[in-house]
Every structure is written in structure tokens, then in C-alpha cells.
Amino acid sequence: MTSxxxxxxxxPKIEWRRAWRAMRRLIADPEQDQTMAFEVIGALAGxxxxxxxxxxxxxxxxxxxxxxxxxxxxxLSDRASLRAMPEGSLGRVYAAxxxxxxxxxxxxxxxxxxxxxxRRPEILADPDREWFADRLRDMHxxxxxxxxxxxxxxxxxxxxxxSYAQTPLRGIALILFGIVISRPPDGHTRLGWWHYLxxxxxxxxxxxxxxxxxxxxxxxxxxxxxxxxLRIQPxxxxxxxxxxxxxxxxxRVEAVGAP
Numbered sequence: 001m002t003s004x005x006x007x008x009x010x011x012p013k014i015e016w017r018r019a020w021r022a023m024r025r026l027i028a029d030p031e032q033d034q035t036m037a038f039e040v041i042g043a044l045a046g047x048x049x050x051x052x053x054x055x056x057x058x059x060x061x062x063x064x065x066x067x068x069x070x071x072x073x074x075x076l077s078d079r080a081s082l083r084a085m086p087e088g089s090l091g092r093v094y095a096a097x098x099x100x101x102x103x104x105x106x107x108x109x110x111x112x113x114x115x116x117x118x119r120r121p122e123i124l125a126d127p128d129r130e131w132f133a134d135r136l137r138d139m140h141x142x143x144x145x146x147x148x149x150x151x152x153x154x155x156x157x158x159x160x161x162x163s164y165a166q167t168p169l170r171g172i173a174l175i176l177f178g179i180v181i182s183r184p185p186d187g188h189t190r191l192g193w194w195h196y197l198x199x200x201x202x203x204x205x206x207x208x209x210x211x212x213x214x215x216x217x218x219x220x221x222x223x224x225x226x227x228x229x230l231r232i233q234p235x236x237x238x239x240x241x242x243x244x245x246x247x248x249x250x251x252r253v254e255a256v257g258a259p
Contacts, residue, residue, distance in 0.1 A: 008054070009126070011047045019043035019174055027178045030153055034108075041171030048169045052211070053132050062212040069131050072138045075216050076105045082219065090226045091219030094145045101151050108137055135211070136167065142215060146227060147203070148235035154185050154244040158200040165204025167211065185246035199238050207232045 022039035056062035076082075082095035098104070140163075147162050149155040157179045164172045176197070184193035208230050218226050227234060235243060 008050045011050060012045055014046045015043040019171060023174050023178045027182060040175055041169055044170035044174060052167055053129055056132055056211055059212040061214060066128055072135050072215060073105055076138060085220050088222050089220050090223045093223050094142060097145050103141060105138060108140060146232055150245055152245050153247045157197060161197040161200035162204035165201045185244050196244055203233050203238050
């Protein structure tokens with residue numbers, strides 16, 4: 001990275017209609033329409049993404065990471081190395097989480113590439129901003145492990161609420177709005193469901209700012225120690241009644257979660 005970050009490009013136009021259509025498709029079929037999440041966020045990016053990038057570039061660790069531009073995707077894709085890490089370590093738990101769910105870090109890359117948002121010229125024109133956007137994308141499943149929220153729809157919703165506290169993007173807010181106006185999970189009241197998501201959001205607010213964390217240095221460490229160092233409250237402290245594992249439409253589903 002050069003000594004100064006290039007001036008920001010003009011912010012993209014905010015497209016509420018496009019975002020609303022994409023959000024409705026995502027809520028209707030979250031399994032098949034992952035790309036729509038990127039569409040919603042891209043359509044409403046405006047200055048939000050630039051504000052996050054500027055905060056990252058102003059952070060001491062963020063500046064160092066920008067100078068090096070390490071590939072988080074490459075680190076998280078080396079499943080053999082992650083599986084060889086100590087039992088209970090963040091890296092090994094992440095590998096087990098991905099194996100159990102038959103997930104691949106590359107899947108998010110492919111979903112993002114299918115979205116129009118991935119072709120935004122203001123991102124592609126600057127290697128620093130493109131690298132930062134990729135890094136935010138690649139942290140998603142790692143945050144599932146750090147929070148313990150599963151890959152069922154309720155788990156994804158809680159992880160989004162946590163993520164919104166960390167990365168306040170209009171697109172994430174709109175997706176959460178679509179979730180909260182839908183039917184709550186079976187056996188839960190609407191108010192109880194909202195309170196559950198609020199606690200997930202508050203958990204994200206209380207944690208350190210995760211985009212600037214050097215995850216490669218934490219993967220060998222015990223997950224519980226990593227959570228403590230990042231001020232991420234243990235799942236049982238945030239949700240003493242237990243984690244909700246369900247579809248947001250009330251259909252009980254199996255989930256992959258982290259300890």
C-alpha cells in the first residue's frame with residue numbers, strides 16, 4: 001500500500017427498489033438465493049462501505065494489514081492445516097464447522113461474483129478497497145464460529161444481527177427488517193424473537209472491532225480464549241435459554257453450530 005490511501009470514488013447510487021426485490025427473494029428462498037444478500041448490500045451501499053474502509057485504514061492494525069494484504073480466503077481454505085491445529089482451537093473448530101456443514105469458503109466468493117455488486121467500478125478500481133471488500137466477505141463463516149450461531153435460518157439471522165453491530169450497512173439492516181417482519185420461529189413469540197436478535201446485536205456492539213483483527217495469529221489458540229480476547233460473550237451468557245435452531249418461517253431444521 002502507498003503511504004496514503006487513494007481518494008474515495010463517488011459513492012454509488014442507492015437503489016431501494018432493487019434492494020427490496022432482492023431482499024424479498026432472499027427471505028423467500030435463503031438457501032438458493034445467497035447471491036441476493038450481496039445484491040441487497042450492494043444496492044444500498046452508498047457511503048456505508050467507504051466509511052467502513054476509512055475506519056479500517058485509520059486503525060493501526062488495519063493500516064498494517066492493508067500494507068501486507070494477506071489473503072484470509074487462502075488461510076481459511078487450507079483445511080488440512082486447520083484440521084492439524086490443536087483440539088479446541090479456533091482453526092480446528094472452524095474446519096469442523098465447515099466440514100459438518102459441507103461448506104466451502106469459495107462458495108461465498110462464487111455467490112458474490114454472481115451479484116452485480118461485485119462489478120461495482122469504485123471497488124474494482126482500487127486494489128485496497130477490493131481487498132477490504134473481499135476480507136469482509138471471507139469473515140462471515142469465521143464469525144459463525146466465534147459467535148456459535150449455526151447455519152440454520154435463525155442462526156444466520158442472529159449472525160447478521162451481530163454483524164450489523166460490527167459493520168453497520170444499510171443492506172444488512174434491510175435484510176434484518178425482512179426477517180423480523182416474517183413469522184417468528186416455531187414456539188417463539190414475535191417479541192421473544194426480536195429480543196433474541198437484539199441480544200445478538202448487543203453482543204456485537206460489546207466485542208472489539210473484528211474487521212481489523214489478524215485472524216491468522218488466533219487460529220492456533222483455544223476458541224474460548226479467543227472469544228475472551230475479542231470480548232465476545234459466550235453463547236450461554238447471551239442466550240441462557242439456549243440457542244434458537246429453526247427456520248424463520250417456523251419449520252424446524254437441523255443446523256451446524258459452533259461450541
